Amino acid sequence: MNLEIELPVFITPLMKKWLLQYKFDTIKEITTLGLFHWDFRPNRRKPEKPRRIPRLGETCKLIESNFKRSIYFLKIDTTTLHVFESSGPSLAGLKIAKEYIFEGEKFTVKSVLLKYIS
Secondary structure, three states: OOOOOOOOOOOOHHHHHHHHHHOOOOHHHOOEEEEEEEEEEOOOOOOOOOEEEEEEEEEEEOOOOOOEEEEEEEEOOOOEEEEEEEEEOOOOOEEEEEEEEEEOOEEEEEEEEEEEEO
16 A cells, blocks of 8 residues: 655654554545654643643645644654644644554554643
């Protein structure tokens, strides 16, 4: 299986495998691909558990659309990948980050790290 779009140079083979597994059918609808990192902030309600905030890094705009479908990656190690997805109109939509583990030629979701509607 090959992707039908040209990927940016910062996309690693692990990220490409994730795209093939999860976004193969909708690859032409992705508006932005990029990288992100976690920024940790203090949490007033639970001081022992800081808030995770995704901070975008290098990005590549693929297509123009009113409905955004953006995917950002953070490679933790050779088998762990954090994926932050943002979809919806310009000032609204769903934002979700999940941790995926690559085992036996397939990704599995380990946990949901962040999920909110903006």
